Amino acid sequence: MEMLLLYxxxxxxxxxxxxxxxxxxxxxxxxxxxxxxxxxxxxxxxNLALKGVAYANRQKGNHIITTKIEHPAILxxxxxxxxxxxxxxxxxxxxxxMISLQELEKAxxxxxxxxxxxxxNNEIGTTxxxxxxxxxxxxxxxxxxxxSVQAVGNVAIDVQKLQIDLLSMSAHKFYGPKGVGAxxxxxxxxxxxxxxxxxxxxxxxxxxxxxxxxxxLGKAIELATQNLIPxxxxxxxxxxxxxxxxxxxxxxxxxxxxxxxxxxxxxxFSFPHIDGQELLLALDxxxxxxxxxxxxxxxxxxxxxVLLAIGLPREYxxxxxxxxxxxxxxxxxxxxxxxxxxxxxxxxKKLN
Ligand code: PLP
Numbered sequence: 001m002e003m004l005l006l007y008x009x010x011x012x013x014x015x016x017x018x019x020x021x022x023x024x025x026x027x028x029x030x031x032x033x034x035x036x037x038x039x040x041x042x043x044x045x046x047n048l049a050l051k052g053v054a055y056a057n058r059q060k061g062n063h064i065i066t067t068k069i070e071h072p073a074i075l076x077x078x079x080x081x082x083x084x085x086x087x088x089x090x091x092x093x094x095x096x097x098m099i100s101l102q103e104l105e106k107a108x109x110x111x112x113x114x115x116x117x118x119x120x121n122n123e124i125g126t127t128x129x130x131x132x133x134x135x136x137x138x139x140x141x142x143x144x145x146x147x148s149v150q151a152v153g154n155v156a157i158d159v160q161k162l163q164i165d166l167l168s169m170s171a172h173k174f175y176g177p178k179g180v181g182a183x184x185x186x187x188x189x190x191x192x193x194x195x196x197x198x199x200x201x202x203x204x205x206x207x208x209x210x211x212x213x214x215x216x217l218g219k220a221i222e223l224a225t226q227n228l229i230p231x232x233x234x235x236x237x238x239x240x241x242x243x244x245x246x247x248x249x250x251x252x253x254x255x256x257x258x259x260x261x262x263x264x265x266x267x268x269f270s271f272p273h274i275d276g277q278e279l280l281l282a283l284d285x286x287x288x289x290x291x292x293x294x295x296x297x298x299x300x301x302x303x304x305x306v307l308l309a310i311g312l313p314r315e316y317x318x319x320x321x322x323x324x325x326x327x328x329x330x331x332x333x334x335x336x337x338x339x340x341x342x343x344x345x346x347x348x349k350k351l352n
Contacts, residue, residue, distance in 0.1 A: 021217060024219070028225040030161070063087045118147040118148075119147065119155065159184060166185050180214055235265040253269045256320060266324060
C-alpha cells in the first residue's frame with residue numbers, strides 16, 4: 001500500500017511502478033518487458049493491435065482473417081477497417097465454437113497481413129487451438145494476434161511456445177482494477193499508434209498512464225499466475241459439479257461450447273423453450289448473477305452473434321444462460337444455483 005502511494009504521488013516513483021508492472025506482465029506470459037504496452041482496457045488493446053498492424057503493414061497487404069465469434073471490440077474494429085479498404089475473412093466455427101485449422105490455412109492469401117483469433121470465447125467459453133494457429137501464421141509469415149481478455153488468469157500462456165505476436169488483456173478479468181489493460185507486441189513487429197498526443201508508451205499510446213491501475217494490473221497478474229493451478233482446479237471441480245447436477249436434474253438442457261476445451265469457470269447451458277430474460281430476473285431475485293446469450297429488442301429475444309454462429313436453434317438460443325464461476329464460489333453455491341434453476345424452470349414450464 002505504501003509502495004502504491006509512492007508510485008502514484010511521486011513522478012520518478014511512478015515510472016518505477018510502471019516498469020515494475022511491465023515486468024510482472026512480461027513474466028506472466030513469457031514475454032520481454034519492452035514488449036508490453038499499457039492501455040485503458042481490453043477493447044483499446046484490440047483496437048491498437050488490429051488498426052496498428054493494419055496501418056503499419058498496408059504496403060504488404062490489406063487482408064485480415066478473424067472469426068465470427070469474436071468480441072465486438074474485434075468485430076467492429078474489423079468493420080471499420082473494411083470501410084477503410086481492408087478485406088476481412090470471418091471464419092466459421094463448428095457447433096462447439098471451434099475454428100478449423102484447415103479452413104484457416106485455406107483462407108490465407110498473398111495479401112494476408114494478420115490473423116486475429118480469440119484465445120477463449122466470453123459467451124460459450126470455448127478455447128481455440130492457439131498453438132496450431134501460431135504455427136500456421138509463422139509458416140506463412142503472417143502476424144498472429146489473440147484477444148486473450150478471457151484467457152489471462154485462467155489458462156497458462158507462453159507467447160514463445162504458442163508463437164503469438166500480439167496479445168490483448170484486461171485487468172478486471174483477473175481480479176485487477178477496472179479501466180486498465182495491456183497489449184503485448186513481439187519486438188520487431190511494425191504497428192502504428194492510433195491515438196494522437198504525447199509520447200507515452202514508447203510513442204505507441206499517447207496519454208498519461210493510469211499508474212495506480214497499472215500497478216494493480218501488475219500485482220493481479222503476478223498473483224493470478226502464481227495461483228493458476230489451484231485456482232483452475234477449484235473452478236474445474238465446481239464446473240463439473242454444476243454440469244453433472246444440471247444433466248441429472250434438467251436432462252433437456254444443452255451444454256453450449258466445447259465439452260472439454262473451455263475456460264475453467266465458464267458454463268453456458270440452454271434450457272429449451274425457456275425465456276432467458278425471465279430466468280435471469282428470477283435468479284437475480286435470489287441473489288444470483290448470470291447472463292443470457294440474447295439481447296431483448298422490440299419485445300423479442302435476439303440470439304447473440306456467438307449463438308447464431310454455433311447454429312443453435314432459436315428455442316435453445318433464447319434460453320441460454322451463462323454462468324461464470326469465480327474464486328469466492330463454493331460447492332454450496334453451485335447446489336443453491338442448481339436447486340434454484342430446477343424450481344424456477346419447473347414453475348415457468350407450468351405457466352407456459
Ligand atoms: N474481448 C473479450 C473476449 C472480452 O470478453 C471483453 C470484455 O468482456 C473485451 C474484449 C473487452 O474488454 P474491456 O471491457 O476491458 O474493454
